[in-house]
Amino acid sequence: MMVIIFATMLLALVIARSSPSWIGILLLLVSLALSFGLFLFEIYSPEYGFRMPWLQVQIDVAPFISQLQSPA
Amino acid sequence: MTRSTDTSLSSMLNDLFLLAMILVIAGILTVAMILQYRGGEIPCPLCLLRRVAMFGVFRHHRAFPAWSVRHNTGLSMLFALFLLIVAARQTLLDVYPRPGHDYVGSAVFGLHMPVWSVIIAVAILIAFAVKLAVLGEPQDDDAKSSPTLLRPRRMAELLCDRALHDQFRFSNRAMRFWRMPYLRIQIAVTARAVNSIRHRVSFCISPGAESPRPDRAGAACPSRSPGNCPRTIRHGCRPRRRACGSRYGRGTSDHG
Numbered sequence: 001m002m003v004i005i006f007a008t009m010l011l012a013l014v015i016a017r018s019s020p021s022w023i024g025i026l027l028l029l030v031s032l033a034l035s036f037g038l039f040l041f042e043i044y045s046p047e048y049g050f051r052m053p054w055l056q057v058q059i060d061v062a063p064f065i066s067q068l069q070s071p072a
Numbered sequence: 073m074t075r076s077t078d079t080s081l082s083s084m085l086n087d088l089f090l091l092a093m094i095l096v097i098a099g100i101l102t103v104a105m106i107l108q109y110r111g112g113e114i115p116c117p118l119c120l121l122r123r124v125a126m127f128g129v130f131r132h133h134r135a136f137p138a139w140s141v142r143h144n145t146g147l148s149m150l151f152a153l154f155l156l157i158v159a160a161r162q163t164l165l166d167v168y169p170r171p172g173h174d175y176v177g178s179a180v181f182g183l184h185m186p187v188w189s190v191i192i193a194v195a196i197l198i199a200f201a202v203k204l205a206v207l208g209e210p211q212d213d214d215a216k217s218s219p220t221l222l223r224p225r226r227m228a229e230l231l232c233d234r235a236l237h238d239q240f241r242f243s244n245r246a247m248r249f250w251r252m253p254y255l256r257i258q259i260a261v262t263a264r265a266v267n268s269i270r271h272r273v274s275f276c277i278s279p280g281a282e283s284p285r286p287d288r289a290g291a292a293c294p295s296r297s298p299g300n301c302p303r304t305i306r307h308g309c310r311p312r313r314r315a316c317g318s319r320y321g322r323g324t325s326d327h328g
Contacts, residue, residue, distance in 0.1 A: 002117065002120050006124065009127060021143070025143055028128070031124070031128070032128065032147075032150060032151065035121055035124050035125070035154065039154075039157070039158055042117050050116075050117075050118060050161070050162075
């Protein structure tokens with residue numbers, strides 16, 4: 001995936017020198033979109049990525065919400 | 073100064089700004105490469121994404137001469153924002169590392185690279201904001217011309233134009249100051265008073281001295297006729313006669 005991102009960026013540079021400008025802009029935007037997709041994959045992948053499940057935020061919040069919902 | 077000169081100067085400052093930014097980011101990427109190949113620190117995927125973002129900012133503007141400058145500025149700001157997001161997320165990992173996977177990496181000047189990346193991304197965004205605020209919106213036709221920094225003669229011309237403009241503005245201000253009617257009246261009155269005092273002083277020093285102009289000495293002015301003007305009459309000269317100069321030949325004076 002990283003190779004594709006770098007190749008897209010390189011292609012954007014090469015094409016922008018000779019072809020119409022909108023193709024280069026489009027390829028650079030594609031490269032940015034791919035990078036953002038990879039970033040989301042990295043931070044949300046439970047096995048491989050850089051997710052932070054050790055920050056147990058939901059468990060801390062859940063009793064607080066249940067206290068709010070209880071009539072007592 | 074004309075509008076085209078203003079635009080060219082703005083384009084030159086824009087080029088200087090981009091050159092400085094490109095040098096800084098190239099230095100950062102070089103340090104990262106040295107840490108990778110010399111220090112043996114293999115980059116993680118988030119580090120590579122940060123490099124992608126830096127390349128996106130880095131290859132701004134003049135790398136794409138066919139593009140509009142506005143597009144390049146917008147794309148660079150997008151990549152800077154992406155760099156900020158990735159670096160902030162990686163800094164969170166640095167602050168609270170995964171158990172058993174402590175962050176591996178050497179600090180540069182006391183800070184790890186993700187933290188440096190946050191600072192760099194914020195600095196890039198602030199620099200773009202300041203550039204747009206100070207230099208204004210870049211012109212599209214600047215992208216079609218070659219960079220001003222590559223044309224030293226043009227750069228020198230622009231700087232000379234700027235200096236001339238400043239000088240002209242200063243002289244303009246001085247002329248405006250001179251044209252104030254009150255000031256002119258004051259200067260005229262002062263000059264007249266100084267003249268009067270000077271005349272009186274010279275009269276007191278030599279009261280019997282003959283005035284060079286008879287009308288100032290109190291004598292009655294003679295009636296004007298051709299040849300009796302006291303300023304132009306030549307005393308002690310022989311009256312001119314017709315062809316008196318030709319007696320001594322061409323090219324000689326007629327004083328004998």
